Amino acid sequence: MIYLLKHIYEWIDVRLGVHEIINKKRTSYLMPRNINAWYSLGSVLLVSFVLQITSGLLLMLYYVPDVDKAFASVSFIMNEIPLGRLVRLLHAVGSSMMILVLLMHMLSVLFMGSYKSPREFHWLTGFTLLLLAMGISLTGYLLPWNQLSFWATTVATDTGNAIPLVGEYLVELLRGGHQVGHHTLGRFYTLHVGIIPATMAVLIIIHILLVQRTGISTPPFGLEDTTNKWKDDKFVYEEHPDGIPFFPNFLLQDLISISLYLAFFMTFVFFFPNLFIPAAAYMPANPLVTPSHIKPEWYFLANYQTLKLFPSEIIGITIQLAGIFFLAMLPFFDQGAEKHPLKRPVFTCTAISVILIWVGFTIWGLYS
Amino acid sequence: MRCLGVILLALGILITSQADAAVKPVIVCIQCHIAQPTKFSQPVKLWETSIHAEHGVGCNACHGGDPMDSAQAMSPARGFRGVPIPTAIPALCGGCHVGVTKHYTDSAHGRTLGKGGPTCVTCHGSHDIQKASLDLISKKKCSTCHTPEKAWLIRSTMLKRDTMLNAIEKKIKTLRSQGVETDQLEKRLFSLRNRFHAMFHSLDIKLILQESEHIQAALEKTSGAGGVGTGPLTGVVAVGWALIAALLFYLIKKNLD
Incomplete structure (x- = not known):
């Protein structure tokens, strides 16, 4: 058996040079010596994305994107298909987990100053991926065609009406009509299973290639000089000559983080699935009966509460769009060389305040 | 697209108003009786608190007549029968509550019909008819005709089964809130509860005990199936x-x- 495997490996190696790649990764692709576990969140996200794609493809085998059949097909998956309930829970809970890890990854990049030059493209692709992940979750939310998803989508898409001039057309374009109906389901389904995941896959590849091209950024911890060494004159690959090899050293850290993530993820899938799928999600959509409390998913609660806070929705939308724009453009605004969070107190205090406000608004939105 | 929206809205309003009409039928009996002296208006007030009113069962269901035509509302030609005679009451109620009639007729209560024995309204009331529950069996009410011991024994046995049925209902609700398909179970429980309450009239609870055990077994099976994986x-x-x-x-x- 070992002989056979060795033979297959050699057969592939002489054609593709696999051994050379592994050797190169082991010796040339070096990571900073002071690298920490936060850097492994990218790998966790990759696993999370692959899990979502796999579970999504399995769900597509039985899901019917038709307003008269969607709810029944999801119910069929959960009750009749062997392991269907598990696959559905993995997919539904997994979307929240992916957003959670994305936010953690973004925060680690923020506090360690890894978004600074020359990594503007890394930040922009990563930030776009966060927005796309929220978009794929929003579009996927409607697909089971239950009371919660129907009304949450109605409320969420209705927000677009507040945009002057184009709002009404935008909402109609999104819904495929004035009301959330079969055209909306068709559009959201196309976005959810086709356009958004394909775009995400391309952006993930670009994001990884960008990291490979520029080299891993040095964390600002455990060093005396924690400033950004990059000079705006020529391309320089950030080398770590005294660093640790990616394979196997940091790969093991990736595997530790992935295993811990899976343990955390499975805990919610098996023991607290209803945190992410409340009882209203098991009632078929009824356009004639509006539930008393419509709440979006946890990661939209702060946005939802912000919109409620202002007398005019357009003010709330403008503030949020301004916030998104500022965050997306952060590497262009923040040109300081210092990367250590404690050595740039204004940034750190502002970031912590914004996070606390976001958490506060999320809790407020949950209980309002 | 706008046109479609308007049509949908109009359809929505139409469906909603039809649903409302089904729950609260506009019947001329009420319009006329409610304005009359207590003797004639009291039944309307009592009916409004009843399970019949809750389910849209109007005056004509028991008294006959035409509830949509004030001139012919009490015309015998339209089936108006007025106040039914006591011996006709079980057959009248049995017209809708089919399962109960046979049990009642075969029971000690039914065998004394016309000889001073109780009819449906003796326990359930005539206008303020309440949802069948164990509260209808009270020592005070039963004591008006006989000693309450046997009724009380049946009540305590029924209470045990009713508690079990309520527990099953609660469990079904929990399963439903977890996405388990419970339609069949709910239908069976609904049917069982109805049969259970109907069978009380025969005073034979052995069959009920067997049936409730069947549904308990089915529930456990479904609970397990829903949780596979x-x-x-x-x-x-x-x-x-x-x-x-x-x-x-x-x-x-x-x-x-």
Whole structure:
């Protein structure tokens, strides 16, 4: 058996040079010596994305994107298909987990100053991926065609009406009509299973290639000089000559983080699935009966509460769009060389305040 | 598209108003009786609190007549029968509550019909008819005709089964809130509860005990089926494996470092 495997490996190696790649990764692709576990969140996200794609493809085998059949097909998956309930829970809970890890990854990049030059493209692709992940979750939310998803989508898409001039057309374009109906389901389904995941896959590849091209950024911890060494004159690959090899050293850290993530993820899938799928999600959509409390998913609660806070929705939308724009453009605004969070107190205090406000608004939105 | 929206809205309003009409039928009997002296208006007020009113069962269902035509509302030609005679009451109620009639007729209560024995309205009331519940069996009410011991024994047995049925209902609700398909179970429970309450009239509870055990078994089977692959034991194994894997990778890494 070992002989056979060795033979297959050699057969592939002489054609593709696999051994050379592994050797190169082991010796040339070096990571900073002071690298920490936060850097492994990218790998966790990759696993999370692959899990979502796999579970999504399995769900597509039985899901019917038709307003008269969607709810029944999801119910069929959960009750009749062997392991269907598990696959559905993995997919539904997994979307929240992916957003959670994305936010953690973004925060680690923020506090360690890894978004600074020359990594503007890394930040922009990563930030776009966060927005796309929220978009794929929003579009996927409607697909089971239950009371919660129907009304949450109605409320969420209705927000677009507040945009002057184009709002009404935008909402109609999104819904495929004035009301959330079969055209909306068709559009959201196309976005959810086709356009958004394909775009995400391309952006993930670009994001990884960008990291490979520029080299891993040095964390600002455990060093005396924690400033950004990059000079705006020529391309320089950030080398770590005294660093640790990616394979196997940091790969093991990736595997530790992935295993811990899976343990955390499975805990919610098996023991607290209803945190992410409340009882209203098991009632078929009824356009004639509006539930008393419509709440979006946890990661939209702060946005939802912000919109409620202002007398005019357009003010709330403008503030949020301004916030998104500022965050997306952060590497262009923040040109300081210092990367250590404690050595740039204004940034750190502002970031912590914004996070606390976001958490506060999320809790407020949950209980309002 | 706008046109479609307007049509949908109009349809929505139409469907809503039809649903309302089904729950609260506009019947001329009420319009006329409610304005009359207490003797004639009291039944309307009592009916409004009844299970019949809740389900849209109007005056004509028992008294006959035409509830939509004030001129002919009390015309015998339109089936108006006025106040039914006591011996006709079981057959009248049995017209809708089919299952109960036979049990009642075969029971000690039914056998004394016309000889001073109770009819349906003796226990359930004539206009303020309440949802059948164990509260209808009271020592005070039963004592008006006979000693209440037997009725009380049946009540306590029924209470035990009713508690069980309520527990099953609660469990079904929990399962439904977890996405388990419970339509068939709910229908069976609804049917069982109706049969259970109907069979009380025969005073034979042995059959009821058997039936409720059947549904309990079906419930447990469904509960298990719904949880395939997501049971707590599978969860412990999955989380355990992930944690063990994390520990193993950590030990290898530590050794390597």
